[in-house]
Amino acid sequence: MSTATATSTSAPQRARRVTGLLALTAALVVLAALSVALGARAMSMGEVWAGLADTASDAYPVVTELRLPRTALGLAAGAALGLSGALMQAMTRNPLADPGLLGVNTGAAAAVVSAVHFLGLSTFGATLGFAWLGAAAAAVACYLIAGAAAATPARLALAGAAVTAAGLAYVSAIQILDTATLEQMRFWSVGSLVNAHNVPLGIVVGLIAAAAAAGVLLSRPLNALALGDASATGLGVDPRVLRIAGIAVITVLAGTATAACGPIVFVGLVVPHIVRAYTGPDQNWVLPYSALGGAAFMLAADVLGRVAARPAELQVGIVCAVVGGPFFLYLINRRKVARL
């Protein structure tokens, strides 16, 4: 991977970034442990451990069939959303870009709901393709509505709000008309990890890992694009080709995450901003950090949702929105919105 050796940065700076990466990985391990240990059903550490190791214990089915898949899905979907947010912000040089806010996740959700309602599809594999189509269509629609290459950050955010609102209205309409779909997708449509055990984890993790690898490879041309389309062209990057590649990667990342967990906003917005404040603007670092940070954010939000409303639970999409909303307001109220 092109991370550690790709920049000219001084040794202490690099040491700081490597340390951060290690700290973030350690935090992920702790959060994953918490996600396995905490849940609607209170268990002692001993019981959890038995649930992992002892197939005969009461806790075994809960831990291995519910909590482990849920944790794995949270990690994968969080990484996908964090990375696709960072990619989107880099591609559009727009600090307000996020697959949730720009309608990509909602587009995927609308397509999935349509597939379930009109075509009676219910398997994950069948809806996944629709999720990708919906994600790509929403991304392109948003870009065109905002005025394509002339899109300013504000116009893009407004176009995204419009696409998101339309998509959500559509999802709600279908669910109101079709109670069977509603029942099936009630938690999913606000963004949730509760159905993790029904999702083919191998496929989801594999797709997200492959797309993430492709996304991280875009870091160098994205560093050139950060200097403006004209400079990027001068440096030998074709901005159009790069944006098409970026949209393809984002479609797979955000579409897959949405097909598995429903539309989740703000992860892709919040995480890259926090990451850049620590790493600086070099995409070689921003992208991998955002993937790990997204995974951590998602797991933390899910654990919080399970603990906050015990014995019921708050869906992870709701927690993300509650945390992310104020952050979004903070970003748009800052006098100078960070240029990328």
Place this chain on the structure above:
Amino acid sequence: MTVPLLAEQATIGYGRKAVCERLDVEVPEGEFTVIIGPNACGKSTLLKALARMLKPTDGHVLLDGEDIHSRPTRTVARRLGLLPQSPIAPDGITVADLVARGRYPHQGILRQWSAADERVVAEAMDATDVADLAARGVDELSGGQRQRVWIAMVLAQQTPLLLLDEPTTFLDITHQLEVMDLCGRLHREGRTLVAVLHDLNQAARYATHLIAMREGAIVAEGPPDEIVTADVVEKVFDLPCRIIDDPETATPLVIPRAGARTGR
């Protein structure tokens, strides 16, 4: 005279609107070419076409005898560097990191950052006198410093050809001359430069080859002491003037006539 870069019967514009039609332009090797002309005469448009940012709707731009759009854009980027009119510095980027981004066309997935890259970046910062600023944030710099940093970024690209789109436009007079002196030095060191400039007297002082444009067409081209005449200036800018010798450099100096524009 070799001509590394030229436009051949090129029609260039935005969308369907042609700004220049069937233009023939040559960029002679080793010269400091400056394109001048009134606003909206097509001089920046021409530069953008030469830099492959705009594709001619008809005709060709040739680099080393080949259509510039038929070659991989990264290969072109090792021959030709571009400083656009308003490049963007990402928030929080340091001078050294920005200059290092000029190495992009020399890197690859397997070809990582090397000691040679490091050396080229250091040389580029020395050449533009920004080595002392290496660790500073680009957003803390003055306009003149920032422009020298951008030129360092393009120099780190190590291209024999440099294209600069109005490199002095947002600078005060001292910094304008600083940037022009730097360009003059880069030219004397053997690079071929093409710049779009607004100031006729600066163009006459620093250029070795002038291209004067009006309404998308070339009115005159050649060395400044042949081109900068009262007749040409009147034709290009509608400006009645006298031409005297610049007392500092003996290059042509345009003196607008007093009161000549009243009643026009």
